[in-house]
Amino acid sequence: MAAASSLHATAAPVAAAAAGSRSVSAARSVRVAGSGAARAGGRMVARAATKADSPASAASSKSDGHEVLLFEALREALIEEMKVDPTVCVFGEDVGHYGGSYKVTKGLADMFGDLRVLDTPIAENSFTGMGVGAAMKGLRPVIEGMNMGFLLLAYNQISNNCGMLHYTSGGQFKIPVVIRGPGGVGRQLGAEHSQRLESYFQSIPGLQMVACSTPYNAKGLMKAAIRSENPVVLFEHVLLYNLKEKIPDEEYVLCLEEAEMVRPGEHVTILTYSRMRYHVMQAAKTLVNKGYDPEVIDIRSLKPFDLHTIGNSIKKTHRVLIVEECMRTGGIGASLRSAIIDNFWDYLDAPIMCLSSQDVPTPYAAPLEDATVVQPAQIVAAVEQICQ
Amino acid sequence: MAAPWLARASSQLARRAARRLLSSPAAAPSQHRLCPPGPWLLSSVPPPAGDRRGFCSVRRFTGESSAAAVAVADEEAPENGLVAGGGDQQAIDFPGGKVSFVAEMNFLPESQRERINCYRVLDDDGRTISGSIFQEVSKELAIKMYSEMVTLQVMDTIFFEAQRQGRISFYLTSHGEEAINIASAAALTIDDIVLPQMKNVQGDFHAALNFAAVMEAPVIFFCRNNGWAISTPTNEQFRSDGAVIRGQAYGMRSIRVDGNDALAVYSAVHTAREMAIKEGRPILVEALTYRVSHHSTSDDSTKYRPVDEIEHWRTVRDPVSRYRKWVQGNGWWCDADESELRNNVRQELLKAIQVAERMPKPPLSELFTDVYDEVPSNLREQERLLRDTIKKHPADYPADVHI
Numbered sequence: 001m002a003a004a005s006s007l008h009a010t011a012a013p014v015a016a017a018a019a020g021s022r023s024v025s026a027a028r029s030v031r032v033a034g035s036g037a038a039r040a041g042g043r044m045v046a047r048a049a050t051k052a053d054s055p056a057s058a059a060s061s062k063s064d065g066h067e068v069l070l071f072e073a074l075r076e077a078l079i080e081e082m083k084v085d086p087t088v089c090v091f092g093e094d095v096g097h098y099g100g101s102y103k104v105t106k107g108l109a110d111m112f113g114d115l116r117v118l119d120t121p122i123a124e125n126s127f128t129g130m131g132v133g134a135a136m137k138g139l140r141p142v143i144e145g146m147n148m149g150f151l152l153l154a155y156n157q158i159s160n161n162c163g164m165l166h167y168t169s170g171g172q173f174k175i176p177v178v179i180r181g182p183g184g185v186g187r188q189l190g191a192e193h194s195q196r197l198e199s200y201f202q203s204i205p206g207l208q209m210v211a212c213s214t215p216y217n218a219k220g221l222m223k224a225a226i227r228s229e230n231p232v233v234l235f236e237h238v239l240l241y242n243l244k245e246k247i248p249d250e251e252y253v254l255c256l257e258e259a260e261m262v263r264p265g266e267h268v269t270i271l272t273y274s275r276m277r278y279h280v281m282q283a284a285k286t287l288v289n290k291g292y293d294p295e296v297i298d299i300r301s302l303k304p305f306d307l308h309t310i311g312n313s314i315k316k317t318h319r320v321l322i323v324e325e326c327m328r329t330g331g332i333g334a335s336l337r338s339a340i341i342d343n344f345w346d347y348l349d350a351p352i353m354c355l356s357s358q359d360v361p362t363p364y365a366a367p368l369e370d371a372t373v374v375q376p377a378q379i380v381a382a383v384e385q386i387c388q
Numbered sequence: 389m390a391a392p393w394l395a396r397a398s399s400q401l402a403r404r405a406a407r408r409l410l411s412s413p414a415a416a417p418s419q420h421r422l423c424p425p426g427p428w429l430l431s432s433v434p435p436p437a438g439d440r441r442g443f444c445s446v447r448r449f450t451g452e453s454s455a456a457a458v459a460v461a462d463e464e465a466p467e468n469g470l471v472a473g474g475g476d477q478q479a480i481d482f483p484g485g486k487v488s489f490v491a492e493m494n495f496l497p498e499s500q501r502e503r504i505n506c507y508r509v510l511d512d513d514g515r516t517i518s519g520s521i522f523q524e525v526s527k528e529l530a531i532k533m534y535s536e537m538v539t540l541q542v543m544d545t546i547f548f549e550a551q552r553q554g555r556i557s558f559y560l561t562s563h564g565e566e567a568i569n570i571a572s573a574a575a576l577t578i579d580d581i582v583l584p585q586m587k588n589v590q591g592d593f594h595a596a597l598n599f600a601a602v603m604e605a606p607v608i609f610f611c612r613n614n615g616w617a618i619s620t621p622t623n624e625q626f627r628s629d630g631a632v633i634r635g636q637a638y639g640m641r642s643i644r645v646d647g648n649d650a651l652a653v654y655s656a657v658h659t660a661r662e663m664a665i666k667e668g669r670p671i672l673v674e675a676l677t678y679r680v681s682h683h684s685t686s687d688d689s690t691k692y693r694p695v696d697e698i699e700h701w702r703t704v705r706d707p708v709s710r711y712r713k714w715v716q717g718n719g720w721w722c723d724a725d726e727s728e729l730r731n732n733v734r735q736e737l738l739k740a741i742q743v744a745e746r747m748p749k750p751p752l753s754e755l756f757t758d759v760y761d762e763v764p765s766n767l768r769e770q771e772r773l774l775r776d777t778i779k780k781h782p783a784d785y786p787a788d789v790h791i
Binding site: 121125126137169171174208 | 591598758
């Protein structure tokens with residue numbers, strides 16, 4: 001970890017700067033998604049999303065809403081929940097006085113005290129275990145992994161304790177923890193800091209997993225995760241923290257198990273999550289120009305999958321493309337493909353395509369790193385192939 | 389407001405915080421500081437604005453306790469960082485505190501000349517060692533402790549046999565370590581939280597001791613050093629002087645005790661508990677003993693250690709008979725009591741096994757409940773598939789599992 005410690009100090013500004021330069025285009029695509037949904041209006045809302053879930057409702061809410069960056073949205077959620085529930089607390093490295101490596105907990109220690117927003121020693125397995133123990137005794141810890149990759153060190157606690165203690169104690173112990181942090185491929189953060197832990201965690205029984213991708217769903221999912229009685233892993237992305245979006249002033253909580261309709265369409269169902277949503281939406285622009293009408297769903301819930309939303313889409317389009325950042329082998333895409341085959345085989349007119357990263361450690365060299373992440377051009381080509 | 393944070397925390401930190409909460413007047417707006425003194429602050433003094441660099445406040449970085457931080461809040465360090473020590477020695481400020489200089493290169497030896505002493509109260513024949521200091525026990529408590537030790541002994545024998553007969557799948561006995569199990573528990577109260585582990589020293593141990601010391605948590609770390617980790621003797625596990633020596637490395641008070649001496653174990657844990665509560669600090673207790681039993685029912689320890697060594701510890705060094713001698717020596721126990729107790733315990737245990745064996749096996753639904761707070765749709769689906777399969781092929785599944 002010695003090399004990693006110097007990265008900790010630089011990763012934040014590098015990632016933030018990188019995300020910052022992305023934020024304009026990314027934010028624009030977020031707004032496109034929002035207005036796209038408003039155009040589709042009736043159909044989108046009728047998808048059984050509750051009023052609170054639908055981004056369209058943000059535009060139609062009584063007050064104007066306020067603009068936030070994604071990390072601020074997460075922070076707002078934390079503050080709101082910590083204000084109403086004294087059992088909610090935060091553990092992690094540098095979350096207290098420093099305010100978190102990605103500023104998600106900035107100012108929280110001043111507001112709630114540095115015992116309730118606790119700086120832990122550098123021992124992920126141990127402070128995750130501490131969070132589990134605290135949860136067993138009635139607290140609701142939000143455990144931050146400074147980078148999701150570091151939580152590999154806490155795998156024992158996450159699997160054996162978070163995931164299983166409710167079961168092995170015959171329901172006597174609840175583990176209502178939220179485990180959160182940034183993952184995914186950043187900008188030259190190196191192989192060990194560019195991991196997709198959702199691949200590794202998805203098998204753990206008793207765990208729930210969600211991935212946020214916009215300020216709106218980040219806040220809503222964080223609140224839902226904190227309120228859940230189950231252990232929830234909330235995947236954030238290193239490059240999405242500076243996304244800007246207007247979110248409602250009123251309180252809202254999203255459903256952990258629901259997927260998000262980003263762009264309704266007729267020709268193909270594109271399933272994606274986290275940062276790849278933006279690559280998909282960028283590809284969607286090109287596809288629309290070429291005369292295609294893709295339906296884009298941000299699956300958000302990685303465990304369990306929202307097969308209701310996904311199924312309805314497949315029954316309409318009969319073609320599926322999965323776009324993920326996970327590696328080819330054993331990723332979320334692999335499981336999703338399998339679940340779709342199990343449930344919707346009869347509705348498919350073409351084999352399910354899945355675009356993933358290769359089964360390689362993420363390279364440090366920038367052009368190689370770019371080549372390991374699915375790019376919009378690949379997505380366009382894949383849709384063209386599926387829709388032949 | 390924050391009842392859980394006050395009510396359940398018995399550490400010095402929380403009590404200090406409570407006193408501040410009760411005594412501090414409401415802050416006037418003009419007195420508002422960057423970091424208003426609330427009860428939930430680990431550091432009572434906020435760091436000066438200029439020191440808000442890096443990963444934590446300078447004050448905590450210098451390793452000073454909160455109380456000391458308050459005391460030296462106004463102290464100014466000299467410009468050049470050098471502080472005159474006594475005579476030729478100089479001391480310098482580094483993060484972590486002042487250290488003195490020496491001009492010679494001195495390596496700390498890897499081990500001390502003498503091992504840390506071991507606290508014991510009863511000699512091998514169950515007589516109190518003259519001059520020994522220990523926590524007095526009443527006749528009632530003494531007999532209760534002894535009865536529980538015998539119960540554990542009988543239970544281990546019966547259940548080991550039951551495993552060999554195929555009636556249970558697995559068992560671990562505590563032969564030779566009964567004093568540790570019972571006497572340590574006897575020194576605690578029903579409200580204390582006990583987290584027992586069958587855990588050979590892992591990475592978590594070190595981080596836990598470190599955390600507890602830093603956070604001044606009222607915890608007793610009880611380490612049972614029975615000489616073995618399955619087949620690996622302790623000298624192949626670590627080269628330090630056992631576990632007790634690690635206490636100091638983590639800034640924690642520690643004691644080594646004769647684990648086969650029930651009175652010593654009781655006294656040490658009793659005192660450790662008082663310290664932990666009154667002083668808000670963790671304590672490490674290392675109990676030395678010998679694992680007479682095999683590691684588990686899956687182990688045959690005669691493969692890796694001499695039989696006569698096992699016999700020696702099983703007989704001559706048996707903690708149960710040693711303590712019994714002390715209890716009998718006080719006139720609190722006799723042979724008639726002994727046979728009556730052993731008989732009763734045995735009958736009780738055999739009956740318990742019969743009752744347990746007759747209980748119905750858990751139904752199939754239990755496979756899926758308590759994975760989450762409520763059974764989600766994917767698990768309901770998996771349960772349905774399993775039921776269907778069992779209905780179609782009943783002969784391939786155990787008959788006594790209720791569908």
